[in-house]
Amino acid sequence: MILDPRQFIAVESPSWDALEALVRRLEKLGGRLSLDEAERFHRLYLRAGSALDRLGGLSAGAATRQRLESLLARAHAVSSSAVRRPPFDPLGWALREFPRAFQRHVAAFWLAVAATGLGVFLGAGLLVEDPRTKPWLLPYEHLRVEPHVRVAREESRPAASDADQEATFAAFLMTHNIQVSLMAFCLGLTLGVGSLILMFLNGVMLGAICLDYLVDGQGPFLAGWLLPHGSVEIPAMLIAAQAGLVLGAAMVRRESGPSMAARVRAVGRDLLLLLWGMTVLLVWAGIIESYFSQIHEPRLPYAAKAAYGAVQLCLLAAFLFLPRKREGT
Amino acid sequence: MSAPRRFTVRLAEGLRLDYELASPIARGAAVIVAGAALALGLALLRPLAGPFGVLGAGFSLGVLIAAYFALSTCYGFLSEWLWRGQTLGKRVFGLRVLDTAGRPLNAYQAVLRNLLRMVDRLPLFYGLGGGAAFLNGRWQRLGDLAAGTVVVRERRSPLPDWSALASQDLNSLRGQRRLTAQLRQACSPAEAELGLEMLLRRNQLEDGARLRLFAGLAARLKAKVSAPPELVEGLSDEQWVRAVVDVLYQAAQEEPGRAAKSGPKQAPGQGQA
Numbered sequence: 001m002i003l004d005p006r007q008f009i010a011v012e013s014p015s016w017d018a019l020e021a022l023v024r025r026l027e028k029l030g031g032r033l034s035l036d037e038a039e040r041f042h043r044l045y046l047r048a049g050s051a052l053d054r055l056g057g058l059s060a061g062a063a064t065r066q067r068l069e070s071l072l073a074r075a076h077a078v079s080s081s082a083v084r085r086p087p088f089d090p091l092g093w094a095l096r097e098f099p100r101a102f103q104r105h106v107a108a109f110w111l112a113v114a115a116t117g118l119g120v121f122l123g124a125g126l127l128v129e130d131p132r133t134k135p136w137l138l139p140y141e142h143l144r145v146e147p148h149v150r151v152a153r154e155e156s157r158p159a160a161s162d163a164d165q166e167a168t169f170a171a172f173l174m175t176h177n178i179q180v181s182l183m184a185f186c187l188g189l190t191l192g193v194g195s196l197i198l199m200f201l202n203g204v205m206l207g208a209i210c211l212d213y214l215v216d217g218q219g220p221f222l223a224g225w226l227l228p229h230g231s232v233e234i235p236a237m238l239i240a241a242q243a244g245l246v247l248g249a250a251m252v253r254r255e256s257g258p259s260m261a262a263r264v265r266a267v268g269r270d271l272l273l274l275l276w277g278m279t280v281l282l283v284w285a286g287i288i289e290s291y292f293s294q295i296h297e298p299r300l301p302y303a304a305k306a307a308y309g310a311v312q313l314c315l316l317a318a319f320l321f322l323p324r325k326r327e328g329t
Numbered sequence: 330m331s332a333p334r335r336f337t338v339r340l341a342e343g344l345r346l347d348y349e350l351a352s353p354i355a356r357g358a359a360v361i362v363a364g365a366a367l368a369l370g371l372a373l374l375r376p377l378a379g380p381f382g383v384l385g386a387g388f389s390l391g392v393l394i395a396a397y398f399a400l401s402t403c404y405g406f407l408s409e410w411l412w413r414g415q416t417l418g419k420r421v422f423g424l425r426v427l428d429t430a431g432r433p434l435n436a437y438q439a440v441l442r443n444l445l446r447m448v449d450r451l452p453l454f455y456g457l458g459g460g461a462a463f464l465n466g467r468w469q470r471l472g473d474l475a476a477g478t479v480v481v482r483e484r485r486s487p488l489p490d491w492s493a494l495a496s497q498d499l500n501s502l503r504g505q506r507r508l509t510a511q512l513r514q515a516c517s518p519a520e521a522e523l524g525l526e527m528l529l530r531r532n533q534l535e536d537g538a539r540l541r542l543f544a545g546l547a548a549r550l551k552a553k554v555s556a557p558p559e560l561v562e563g564l565s566d567e568q569w570v571r572a573v574v575d576v577l578y579q580a581a582q583e584e585p586g587r588a589a590k591s592g593p594k595q596a597p598g599q600g601q602a
Contacts, residue, residue, distance in 0.1 A: 027413065049344045070484040073338075073346045073431060077413070080432035167384075167391035175398040182402075186448045189471055247441075251475060261429050261477025268437030268476075275440070 009064055012051050019044035020071055026078035045075050090276070098277030101270040102239065102320050105246045108192075112241035115196040116234075119203020124211040126204075137208035147216035154221075154296045166290045174286030177233060181240035181278055185247070185271075192248025195241040202237065224302030227309025229289035235316060236281035243274040281316075336467055336479055338431035346431055348481040350468050351424045353459060356480055359418030360455075366417045367404050371397055405443035410436050423483045428476075429467075438476040445472035501560050502572045508556055509576045515553035516577060520546070524574040531567070543567040 022041045025031045033041060052068045102109065126133050138144050180198075187194025213222040250263040258266070292305070334350040351359075374396050382389040408416045413433045414426035426442070428434050434442070449458025449470045458470030467479050502508060527534075527542055534542065547566035550573050561569060 052344065066484060069347055072344060073348065076338075076340060076344075076346065076431055077427065077433045080430075165387045167388040168394065169391075171391035171394035171398075175394055178398070178402075182444060183447055186445050189445060189448050189475060247475065259477075260474075264441070264475055265428075265437070265477055268435070268441060272437050272440055275444075 008051075008054075012047075015044050015047050016051075016068065016071060019048055019075060023071065023074045023078055027074070031078075041075070041079070045072070045079065048072055048075070093273060093276050094280045096324070098273045098280075099320050099322075100324050101273035102242070102277065103324070104270060105242060105267075105274070106321075108245035108249070109238060109242040111245055112196065112199050112238045115199040115241070116203035116206070116238065119200040119205075120207035120210070121203075122200075123204035123207030123209075125207075127208045127211050134208065134212065137204060138212070139205070143209060143212075147213045147218040147221070151218050151221045151296075154294075155298065157296075166294075169294075170286045170290035173289050174283050177237070177282045177286065178279055181237050181282060182275075184237060184240040185244040185275060185278075188244025188247035189251070190248065191252055192245040195244030195248065199238065199241045206234070220302040220306070221296065223309070224296065224300075224305035225293055227306050228312070229285045229293045229309075231309045231313035232281050232288065232316060233285035235313075235320075236278045236285060239274055239278045239281070243271050243278070246274070247271060333482070334466065334468060336481060338429075340431070348427070348431075348479075349484070351422075351480040351482050353462050353468055355422050355424060355482070356468070357455075359416065359422045359424055361418065362421050363405070363416045363418035367401060370400055370404070374400065402444075405446070406436075406439040409434065409443065410439040414439075419480070424480050425483050426473075426478050426480050428478050434476070434478050438478055442472035442476035442478050445475055448472075500572045500575050501564070502556075502576045505560065505576075508554060508560070511554045512550075512573055512577060516550065516573070520549070521574065521577045524550075524570050524577075528571055528574060540566070543570055546570050 019041070022033065022037060022044070026033065048068055049072060052065060052072060055065045055068065123137055127137060135144060184195050184198045187198055210222065210226075213219065246267050247264065250267050251260055253260070257263075292308075295305075296302070333352065336348045336350050338346045338348070340346065374393060378389050378393040378396060381392045405416060409419075409426055412420070415424070419425060426434050426439075428438060446458070449455055449461075449472050451457045455470070458472065461474065462468045462470045465474070467473075469479060473479060502512075524546060527546065531539060543566040547569045550570065551561070564572065
């Protein structure tokens with residue numbers, strides 16, 4: 001049946017204009033409606049939907065239909081998001097929500113630990129088997145020098161010789177480590193395989209460094225240098241890989257059940273919490289590495305630094321693994 | 330040039346919303362604008378970090394490095410979250426990110442799709458993401474696929490301009506009740522709608538095409554009725570179509586009360602005579 005578009009629009013357009021005014025209000029940052037306005041919004045929304053339906057087969061109403069579709073799409077979008085957003089609580093997320101999310105996906109964490117452990121054994125094994133592999137296993141120049149040479153150089157460095165540069169170094173470490181960790185997370189797109197490979201390669205380097213210093217008799221230096229920041233930095237990277245594995249698991253194709261988008265949406269909050277916790281840990285690790293890890297004997301005993309690192313690791317483990325009360329109980 | 334890809338959402342209310350998907354070219358342009366805005370923001374950070382120099386030049390540089398990183402990492406998802414799916418570039422080009430159910434993207438989706446740019450950019454210039462978008466029916470890069478989002482073109486369509494129709498005073502068919510009745514009986518709804526649509530869009534048609542289209546429809550309409558020669562004499566094809574469409578749709582104008590109460594009026598071709 002043909003309806004007269006002119007007449008139809010003349011009758012209906014005031015209600016569309018009223019709906020658009022409400023949509024505009026909701027589209028503004030923090031826009032809200034009163035209960036009466038919300039009811040009116042609902043009525044107008046249904047009425048516009050009905051108008052769109054009536055215009056359905058009418059080619060002469062194409063422009064009107066386009067306008068209505070656009071208006072209804074905006075109305076649908078604002079009404080779907082018109083729930084109160086959770087308050088911005090970065091401290092609460094880091095202290096309460098992050099460990100809960102960690103525990104919900106702890107299996108993925110252990111998988112990342114296993115990949116790193118495998119890499120550690122392989123890195124150490126390769127270096128034992130053939131010391132000529134050192135340049136390939138340790139990509140950073142300062143790690144390729146003989147450990148005792150580096151230790152002597154570090155220990156002879158005068159106090160506060162480059163105190164001014166420590167802040168720059170801390171910022172560089174934080175941003176670099178967060179970038180690498182985010183990449184470990186992003187590689188979860190490869191169904192988690194990329195995240196595991198990155199952790200494995202990280203483990204290879206770690207294993208080679210540890211063995212290199214231990215064989216050279218520099219165990220105390222290694223513990224005093226690595227433990228203070230490594231006890232936070234390495235778990236943070238493992239948590240990034242854990243998030244990547246959670247993402248990868250949600251992306252695995254399944255025969256039945258919710259769609260991939262719905263599965264990723266379901267773990268989205270946990271992913272965010274894991275990444276937020278990882279970021280906080282890496283900022284702390286960057287501060288410790290630049291202001292504390294680089295201070296060596298005779299200024300600071302290695303035993304004290306190693307003890308600090310061990311205590312920090314125990315506290316972090318307790319923070320992450322101790323059972324938490326459920327929300328709302 | 331190929332037709333734009335569409336994206337349809339079916340709502341529980343029975344409504345069907347149809348969106349035009351943003352092409353990779355439009356999205357690339359938005360990325361360039363957003364990148365330029367970001368570069369400007371980063372340039373403005375430098376003087377802001379200056380005061381930290383009192384704590385040492387290294388401290389000032391450290392603050393700058395951290396601020397650069399924070400801004401470049403957070404810009405995308407913060408702006409998309411706060412502006413309901415838009416960055417500055419998307420605002421300029423009228424694009425918006427929605428989730429695949431037609432809802433605005435939430436904080437998790439905004440973070441996810443923006444962080445995953447790191448992979449989409451690999452190996453160079455969005456190689457992976459661009460490849461995924463071209464293989465995907467919805468132009469989704471990897472970040473969109475993971476977050477369940479699409480980028481659509483926003484439309485703010487005005488209502489049709491009815492002034493394109495004839496001035497009713499100059500329509501020689503007005504008042505010809507018998508002819509009007511014949512036309513309503515003989516013309517199909519599709520023909521009436523086609524005529525109206527052609528009149529509304531006449532200025533968008535190329536001259537030659539417009540003449541051909543109106544000639545074709547006028548001949549078809551003339552063949553349906555026997556109009557007195559004095560009424561059609563001197564009328565061009567377009568004027569004839571305009572006059573016919575006007576009388577086909579005129580009743581509701583004359584009887585607005587009835588149309589308003591009873592909804593759609595009786596259609597041409599449905600035996601109103």
